[in-house]
Amino acid sequence: xxxxxxxxxxxxxxxxxxxxxxxxxxxxxxxxxxxxxxxxxxxxxxxxxxxxxxxxxxxxxxxxxxxxxxxxxxxxxxxxxxxxxxxxxxxxxxxxxxxxxxxxxxxxxxxxxxxxxxxxxxxxxxxxxxxxxxxxxxxxxxxxxxxxxxxxxxxxxxxxxxxxxxxxxxxxxxxxxxxxxxxx
Numbered sequence: 001x002x003x004x005x006x007x008x009x010x011x012x013x014x015x016x017x018x019x020x021x022x023x024x025x026x027x028x029x030x031x032x033x034x035x036x037x038x039x040x041x042x043x044x045x046x047x048x049x050x051x052x053x054x055x056x057x058x059x060x061x062x063x064x065x066x067x068x069x070x071x072x073x074x075x076x077x078x079x080x081x082x083x084x085x086x087x088x089x090x091x092x093x094x095x096x097x098x099x100x101x102x103x104x105x106x107x108x109x110x111x112x113x114x115x116x117x118x119x120x121x122x123x124x125x126x127x128x129x130x131x132x133x134x135x136x137x138x139x140x141x142x143x144x145x146x147x148x149x150x151x152x153x154x155x156x157x158x159x160x161x162x163x164x165x166x167x168x169x170x171x172x173x174x175x176x177x178x179x180x181x182x183x184x
Contacts, residue, residue: 001079001080001085002077002078002079003077003078004076004077004078005074005075005076005077005078005136005140005158006136008078008140008158008161008162009132009135009136009161012132012161012162012165013129013132015165015166015168015169016125016128016129016132016165016168017129019125019165019168019169019172020122020125020126020129022172022176023049023118023121023122023125023172024118024122026045026049026115026118026175027115027118027119029045029179031114031115033045033179033182034046034113034115034118035113036178036179036181036182037178038178038181041109042178043109043174043178044113044178045175045178045179046113046114046115046117046118047109047111047113048171048172048174048175048178049117049118049121049171049175050111050113050117051171052121052124052167052168052171053117053120053121053124055148055164055167056121056124056128056164058148059145059148059160059164060124060127060128060131062145062146062160063131063145063157063160063161063164064127064131064134066143066144066145066157067131067134067135067138067143067157070138070139070142070143070157072138072139072142072143073138073139074136074137074138074139074140075139075140075141075142078140078141078156078158079141080156080158080159080162081155081156081159083153083155083159084155084156084158084159084160084162084163085159087147087155087159087163088159088162088163088166089166091163091166091167091169091170092166092169092170093169093170093173093174125168128164128165131161132161135157135161138157140156140157140158140161141156141157141158142156143156143157144156144157145157145160147160
């Protein structure tokens with residue numbers, strides 16, 4: 001699969017803007033709604049967002065650092081790597097979300113959380129939008145990033161951006177389902 005770099009970045013920017021707008025609406029929800037749990041081992045809305053914030057604490061500085069140090073000029077098209085494409089696509093939400101094991105350090109379950117979690121996410125999304133803007137000026141294939149689970153694996157920057165933003169999309173959908181369950 002080959003995609004125009006500008007098209008990829010535009011799609012990722014749109015997803016990020018939509019996620020940001022949605023989380024901004026959550027600021028109007030009550031603490032009770034945001035901390036509602038559908039079962040003992042399910043995440044609340046705030047836990048879904050806190051999970052994303054924890055990954056953002058790794059990926060945003062990592063991506064930013066790689067963009068600033070990249071010496072590769074931009075390329076018109078982007079071709080995903082095999083592993084990066086697999087990781088990115090595995091994050092896309094499906095009709096019925098397939099549960100995935102979360103690393104203990106990234107699992108916020110039963111944490112005491114408040115709306116600051118939402119504000120932190122919104123701030124991270126603004127940083128991510130700035131990163132997507134800067135990414136237009138470099139090669140998304142030759143510029144590579146570390147991943148959070150291993151320093152031995154590096155992914156193409158385009159794949160890392162897809163993974164991170166699709167991961168956001170996945171957990172935003174999860175948060176929406178938690179709130180929908182309140183209506184039932």
